[in-house]
Amino acid sequence: MSDPTDAPRSHGRLSIRPSLQPRELGGPPVLKGAWQARIVTLFPEAFPGTLGLSLTGKALEMGLWSLETIDLRPFGEGRHRNVDDNPAGGGAGMVLRADIVARALDAASVGTPPERSRWPVVYLSPRGKPFSQAMARDWAGAEGLTLLCGRFEGVDQRVLDAYAVEEVSLGDFVLTGGEIAAQALIDATVRLIPRVLGNHASTEEESFSEGLLEFPQYTRPTVWQDRAIPEVLLSGHHAKIARWRRAEAERLTKERRPDLWRAYCAARGRDPDEDREL
Numbered sequence: 001m002s003d004p005t006d007a008p009r010s011h012g013r014l015s016i017r018p019s020l021q022p023r024e025l026g027g028p029p030v031l032k033g034a035w036q037a038r039i040v041t042l043f044p045e046a047f048p049g050t051l052g053l054s055l056t057g058k059a060l061e062m063g064l065w066s067l068e069t070i071d072l073r074p075f076g077e078g079r080h081r082n083v084d085d086n087p088a089g090g091g092a093g094m095v096l097r098a099d100i101v102a103r104a105l106d107a108a109s110v111g112t113p114p115e116r117s118r119w120p121v122v123y124l125s126p127r128g129k130p131f132s133q134a135m136a137r138d139w140a141g142a143e144g145l146t147l148l149c150g151r152f153e154g155v156d157q158r159v160l161d162a163y164a165v166e167e168v169s170l171g172d173f174v175l176t177g178g179e180i181a182a183q184a185l186i187d188a189t190v191r192l193i194p195r196v197l198g199n200h201a202s203t204e205e206e207s208f209s210e211g212l213l214e215f216p217q218y219t220r221p222t223v224w225q226d227r228a229i230p231e232v233l234l235s236g237h238h239a240k241i242a243r244w245r246r247a248e249a250e251r252l253t254k255e256r257r258p259d260l261w262r263a264y265c266a267a268r269g270r271d272p273d274e275d276r277e278l
């Protein structure tokens with residue numbers, strides 16, 4: 001096989017384009033128009049991490065999406081390539097410098113559209129807007145995404161302002177760095193790209209797609225430790241099964257997530273306090 005970065009050439013119906021940086025010989029080909037993730041990080045070795053496994057990994061190999069890391073370290077200053085400094089105003093920890101982060105973001109933006117709707121630029125941050133399935137859907141429809149992973153106390157505010165960087169949080173807790181959060185966001189996004197899930201496709205029915213949590217799942221054995229699978233699931237009666245699943249999804253959502261339940265009812269003009277019999 002010749003170098004997959006030789007381009008353009010045809011690969012089935014899709015053509016392969018050369019990637020931004022020369023890839024290692026035998027590295028995955030990138031399909032033209034494939035969704036791209038670019039990650040600015042002090043720890044490029046953390047990637048692809050779990051994204052290299054299973055369905056996301058297979059899709060990466062097939063070139064259905066691509067991942068490039070931009071190492072922050074070489075953009076640092078001096079012999080030690082320093083990227084951080086003490087927080088202005090004092091206090092513990094270090095802050096990633098605006099000028100250095102800006103240089104890395106510039107490198108990451110080569111060949112990307114300037115409109116943030118076509119290519120969001122995101123800083124992972126506990127202060128950010130909580131990540132959601134709706135955001136994953138929006139991002140999957142974009143051409144790609146740049147993610148900035150923070151470390152230490154975070155990033156100088158000025159670079160976030162100057163580069164119109166959106167702050168997004170994985171939840172109300174503090175991680176030591178943005179890398180795990182970046183992988184979670186990319187995973188949730190990439191699985192919504194057509195063909196990534198292949199025959200496993202079931203994004204329509206799962207949690208959140210209709211604003212409900214998913215119904216309980218069961219598989220063989222039919223009886224395990226005296227616990228049987230709900231009979232209706234073995235009945236083969238599709239309409240009854242669908243009704244049962246919907247009722248269970250509603251019950252769980254009402255019990256566990258009153259916030260989601262209220263929104264679901266409001267969208268359907270339903271009273272959130274009514275009790276419905278199955």
Ligand code: SAH
Nearest residue numbers: 124125150154169170174175176177178181
């Ligand atoms: N001092 C900051 C926390 C810094 S934690 C504060 O209190 O807001 C170091 C880095 O980890 C952050 O820059 C961010 O990139 C990442 N991080 C931590 N918690 C996160 C979360 N809940 N979601 C997304 N990224 C997070």
